[in-house]
Amino acid sequence: MxxxxxxxxxxxxxxxxxxxxxxxxxxxxxxxxxxxxxxxxxxxxxxxxxxxxxxxxxxxxxxxxxxxxxxxxxxxxxxxxxxxxxxxxxxxxxxxxxxxxxxxxxxxxxxxxxxxxxxxxxxxxxxxxxxxxxxxxxxxxxxxxxxxxxxxxxxxxxxxxxxxxxxRGLDMSPLPIHDRTIFIPHDPPHVKFEHERIEFMSKKLIKEHPYPYPNTDYSSDGVIVHKVHFTLEFLTKLKAKASAGRNRPYSTFESLIAHLWRAITQARGLKGFETTHVRISVNGRARLSPRVPNEYFGNLVLWAFPRAKVKELLQESLRYAANLIHDAVSKVNDDYFKSFIDFASNEEAVKDLVPTADMCKSMLCPNLEVDSWLRFPFYDLDFGGGSPYIFMPSYFPVEGMLFLLPSFIGDGSIDAIVPLFEQDLVTFKKICYSLD
Missing domain, CATH: 3.30.559.10 (Chloramphenicol acetyltransferase-like domain)
Structure with a gap:
């Protein structure tokens, strides 16, 4: 072509x-x-x-x-x-x-x-x-x-x-809210949480921050971006397994991320004493009080960072990983968002810091990042000839940066875009549908 x-x-x-x-x-x-x-x-x-x-x-x-x-x-x-x-x-x-x-x-x-x-x-x-x-x-x-x-x-x-x-000649609805001055810090500020090593990092340490890949030199090997299709039937079983013995089941998202975190960690062959975390986007619109309308136009995202020792992540159950994810996301609440606003609004405090959000890395191992687009209505785009039948991110060969998309089939199934080194992908393909 x-x-x-x-x-x-x-x-x-x-x-x-x-x-x-x-x-x-x-x-x-x-x-x-x-x-x-x-x-x-x-x-x-x-x-x-x-x-x-x-x-x-x-x-x-x-x-x-x-x-x-x-x-x-x-x-x-x-x-x-x-x-x-x-x-x-x-x-x-x-x-x-x-x-x-x-x-x-x-x-x-x-x-x-x-x-x-x-x-x-x-x-x-x-x-x-x-x-x-x-x-x-x-x-x-x-x-x-x-x-x-x-x-x-x-x-x-x-x-x-x-x-x-x-x-299509229709009125645009809903109309956006453009006021980016609504995030007003407390006076005096109430910084209740650690932000310098979460959303920010020191400029002096930026060159030392890349995650080393353990034990193996992959410098001559590229990253393969693989798409995995998880059927609704598989997701239902996965959610039941993750939620076994719990009064309120974990979400499909929590269950799937827990599964992928464990499978990719196993495929990477990481040593048990190493720590691995997942960076998960959290939309602040519904978490801030008072709630910020969905029509707000701009960025309103922070991140949760569930983390675990490799040995514990792999030896414990799927429910253990799902619980780590659930608890970490729950903590990114109104208090946390307002603490961040107070910290980040202090220009003196952040002048020597840079964001940790960085898509210029080529490798995230031993960690993961998950960009979930499951709730975005991208399939509602219609120029006059109907909705798209395929939607996907472009080619981002960043090892460990995952995208979750609703399948175009429209039956509740999910496509996961998983970039891994070729050697690790061989193992991942063998275990990614295992419920054991």
């Missing part, structure tokens, strides 16, 4: 009436500044009939008038603070074509091929990029890249749904 990029242009917001000023800016919130400073790319596939690119572009221009941040640029405000400049310089829109049918290119699975379906993520000024690739059969693949400092997955999915609504 060969993808040919036919045209590339900048698309700017289309306003009704007088355009707003292009000299305003929005300071980044404490949650924006602690998240991943990188672009994230996702890929959608749509079966025909699909609307023309002009319809999708027009919808994009309309939605950018409501979500102006995406059409701006990152910079600093008049006070020198990191900010989103609302200068309406626009987003990139690329037209492309493939020399085959989509069926011939299937199955779309994690591979370098996905990189041809969206613009590069490196050295990009635009905060959003769009590429529409047309296939000979009339199918369409949408590649979408967005800078994570602007919005988390929840906000980005709201934007995408609004884009589809605008493309």
């Amino acid at each position: 060969k993808v040919r990029k036919e045209s590339s242009r900048i698309v700017k917001p289309s306003y009704e009436g007088q355009p707003p000023s292009t000299t305003q800016s929005i300071p980044l919130s404490v949650f924006d500044k602690v998240t991943y400073d990188t672009h994230i790319a996702v890929v959608y596939a749509f079966k025909p009939p699909t609307p023309p690119n002009t319809t999708i572009q027009t919808g994009l221009q309309k939605v950018l008038a409501v979500y102006r941040q995406w059409a701006g640029r990152l910079g600093t405000d008049d006070n020198g603070r990191p900010a989103i400049l609302l200068n309406d310089e626009g987003v990139r829109f690329v037209d492309a074509s493939a020399d085959c049918t989509l069926d011939q290119a299937m199955p779309l699975k994690p591979s370098m091929t996905l990189l041809s379906f969206h613009p590069t993520l490196k050295g990009v000024d635009e905060l959003v990029q769009v590429q529409i690739t047309r296939f000979a059969c009339g199918s369409m693949v949408l590649g979408f890249t967005a800078h994570h400092l602007i919005a988390d997955g929840h906000s980005t999915s709201n934007f995408l749904i609004a884009w589809g609504q605008a493309s």
Whole structure:
């Protein structure tokens, strides 16, 4: 398959009436500044009939008038603070074509091929990029890249749904809430928890932080990004096993992460005395009191870090791992979010610190990171020809960085994107469906 990029242009917001000023800016919130400073790319596939690119572009221009941040640029405000400049310089829109049918290119699975379906993520000024690739059969693949400092997955999915609504000539609903100044620290601050070695780390230690891979030099071996499909039947059995003897069952998410954590740890062949943790995103909208509306546009995520000794994780039951995950996520509550706000708002306290959120690593072993997209309504995106039948992240070969997606089958099954070293993947494939 060969993808040919036919045209590339900048698309700017289309306003009704007088355009707003292009000299305003929005300071980044404490949650924006602690998240991943990188672009994230996702890929959608749509079966025909699909609307023309002009319809999708027009919808994009309309939605950018409501979500102006995406059409701006990152910079600093008049006070020198990191900010989103609302200068309406626009987003990139690329037209492309493939020399085959989509069926011939299937199955779309994690591979370098996905990189041809969206613009590069490196050295990009635009905060959003769009590429529409047309296939000979009339199918369409949408590649979408967005800078994570602007919005988390929840906000980005709201934007995408609004884009589809605008493309169909519908009113955009719900409308976003743009006020990023709502996270007000206490005076005096109440920092109840440790944040310097959780969300932040010292600049002096940053070069010493990469996780060493034990016992083996894998420098000549690449990472294989593998997709695992967990059926609803398997997930039901897994949840029952994890919850055995417990009055209230663990969630499917907790049970599956516990299972993957143990299976990957075993496949890696880690020594028993080593400590392993999982970095899990926690949405603060429902955890803060008063609750932050789901329409809030920006980042509002912190992380839970369940951890265990390798020996205990593998010798104890699945329920043991699920309980570690449940307890760690539960502790990222209103008190914890407000403690973080108080700590991160102290510019003096954080001036020599950098976020621990980093997608530039090539290896996370002995740890894992889980990006769960199970609750994001990505399959609700509809430009006028119906919902996508495939949705997935682009190719991110970071060892140990997992993505969880609802399967396009729509029956409650889950796809897990699991990047591991080739040697470890052989073992993982043998045990990933074991309930023993």
